[in-house]
Amino acid sequence: MTPGAQPNCASGVQNQDMEKVARSVAHCEIKFLKMSEIGVRVAEHYNSLQEKGLEERTKSRIFYLRNFNNWIKSMLIGDILQKVKADGARDISVLDIGCGKGGDLLKWKKGDISHLVCTDIAGTSIEQCQQRFDSMNQRRNFHRHNFPSFSAEFITADSTKTRLKSLYKKENTFFNIVSCQFAFHYCFESYSQVDQMLQNASECLKPGGYFIGSTTDSCEIVKRLKASDDLSYGNDVYRITFNEKDKFSLFGAQYNFHLTEVVDCPEFLVYFPALIEIAKKYDLEFVFKTRFDDYFNECTKNADSRKLNDARQLLGRMQALETFPPFEEKDLASALPEDYKNAKDELEKLQSEGESCRKIGTLSLAEWEAATLYVVFAFRKLPKGVKRKRDDIEDSEEQARKQ
Numbered sequence: 116m117t118p119g120a121q122p123n124c125a126s127g128v129q130n131q132d133m134e135k136v137a138r139s140v141a142h143c144e145i146k147f148l149k150m151s152e153i154g155v156r157v158a159e160h161y162n163s164l165q166e167k168g169l170e171e172r173t174k175s176r177i178f179y180l181r182n183f184n185n186w187i188k189s190m191l192i193g194d195i196l197q198k199v200k201a202d203g204a205r206d207i208s209v210l211d212i213g214c215g216k217g218g219d220l221l222k223w224k225k226g227d228i229s230h231l232v233c234t235d236i237a238g239t240s241i242e243q244c245q246q247r248f249d250s251m252n253q254r255r256n257f258h259r260h261n262f263p264s265f266s267a268e269f270i271t272a273d274s275t276k277t278r279l280k281s282l283y284k285k286e287n288t289f290f291n292i293v294s295c296q297f298a299f300h301y302c303f304e305s306y307s308q309v310d311q312m313l314q315n316a317s318e319c320l321k322p323g324g325y326f327i328g329s330t331t332d333s334c335e336i337v338k339r340l341k342a343s344d345d346l347s348y349g350n351d352v353y354r355i356t357f358n359e360k361d362k363f364s365l366f367g368a369q370y371n372f373h374l375t376e377v378v379d380c381p382e383f384l385v386y387f388p389a390l391i392e393i394a395k396k397y398d399l400e401f402v403f404k405t406r407f408d409d410y411f412n413e414c415t416k417n418a419d420s421r422k423l424n425d426a427r428q429l430l431g432r433m434q435a436l437e438t439f440p441p442f443e444e445k446d447l448a449s450a451l452p453e454d455y456k457n458a459k460d461e462l463e464k465l466q467s468e469g470e471s472c473r474k475i476g477t478l479s480l481a482e483w484e485a486a487t488l489y490v491v492f493a494f495r496k497l498p499k500g501v502k503r504k505r506d507d508i509e510d511s512e513e514q515a516r517k518q
């Protein structure tokens with residue numbers, strides 16, 4: 116298993132610098148940016164995307180990238196479900212913010228949850244998500260499957276500008292997990308939108324529950340911009356275009372993201388140190404932020420043998436990597452030989468070391484470059500009482516330093 120390339124993790128922006136700025140974010144008066152109509156554009160874009168059948172999807176240039184991204188989400192969701200179950204949670208409730216057309220419904224079903232609230236800014240996507248959920252249940256009844264079933268509700272709302280709590284069917288809705296997959300970056304348009312998003316993520320989350328997601332890696336995005344000769348960079352799979360190269364505001368640092376066939380929208384750099392600071396306001400404690408390539412390695416190379424086995428089997432079942440060299444009757448996803456140079460080198464290396472493998476799993480370099488623009492993250496809602504104690508400890512440490 117070796118993806119097309121393994122870019123360096125070094126970021127263009129120093130983490131320490133980012134943390135310094137983040138500290139100032141927490142204390143300075145934050146200027147609220149004017150609300151723009153970007154949300155409307157984003158909703159229109161996702162509403163206009165056509166649902167494609169399986170045959171169409173397999174012909175897509177980014178078939179494996181999409182499967183790979185789905186695999187990453189499956190691993191993250193599986194991991195967190197395991198944690199909340201180990202903490203003793205039963206009848207698990209989940210909020211999926213920016214659920215789209217319901218790409219994660221099956222994952223929640225397999226995770227044996229009890230209730231799911233799906234919300235998205237795009238009304239057509241929510242309708243399609245609900246249809247998908249209904250037909251999933253019909254299939255279950257028809258085949259008399261023993262698959263667990265869960266209840267669900269569907270809400271069209273801008274999670275960066277609306278308080279979701281007032282829209283849930285039951286007043287006392289609480290979640291074990293809040294998930295925001297490939298959507299969090301949209302809230303970094305302004306401070307108030309990040310704030311509203313985090314309030315939504317946290318206020319109905321049970322103490323000890325998790326806020327998880329996948330989003331863009333601003334360090335990597337800026338690093339590639341700095342390395343580029345102009346304001347735009349990418350390959351035949353993705354393209355990122357900025358208006359400027361040197362100055363980025365904490366919020367509203369906009370660029371256009373194009374991912375072939377699926378995304379063409381304004382997005383915003385997610386400034387993680389600021390996010391971590393604002394999250395504290397809502398009792399959300401930062402747990403981890405891991406680049407997709409590191410997370411892939413964690414799951415497939417550095418885990419215990421059972422997890423490793425599960426992860427590898429799932430990679431195969433989800434067709435999350437492309438077979439190189441391809442089977443006779445198949446074409447590779449990319450026609451460019453350089454897209455498979457790393458895979459070819461890796462295979463030759465393995466063979467020269469005496470391994471008997473004749474094929475390996477990979478992603479074309481162009482797809483791998485797109486996959487490595489992302490991170491998975493997790494925050495945990497502090498159990499009641501812990502925040503107060505932490506604040507007290509920090510205060511007394513501060514006082515001790517002054518003395």
Ligand SMILES: C[S@@+](CC[C@H](N)C(=O)[O-])C[C@H]1O[C@@H](n2cnc3c(N)ncnc32)[C@H](O)[C@@H]1O
Nearest residue numbers: 161213214215218235236237273274296298301
């Ligand atoms: C790339 S799609 C991801 C969909 C789904 N989470 C998945 O992983 O398949 C991003 C989704 O975020 C939604 N979105 C963008 N801005 C949003 C906002 N302000 N509030 C709620 N949803 C939003 C879009 O409509 C779109 O469905």
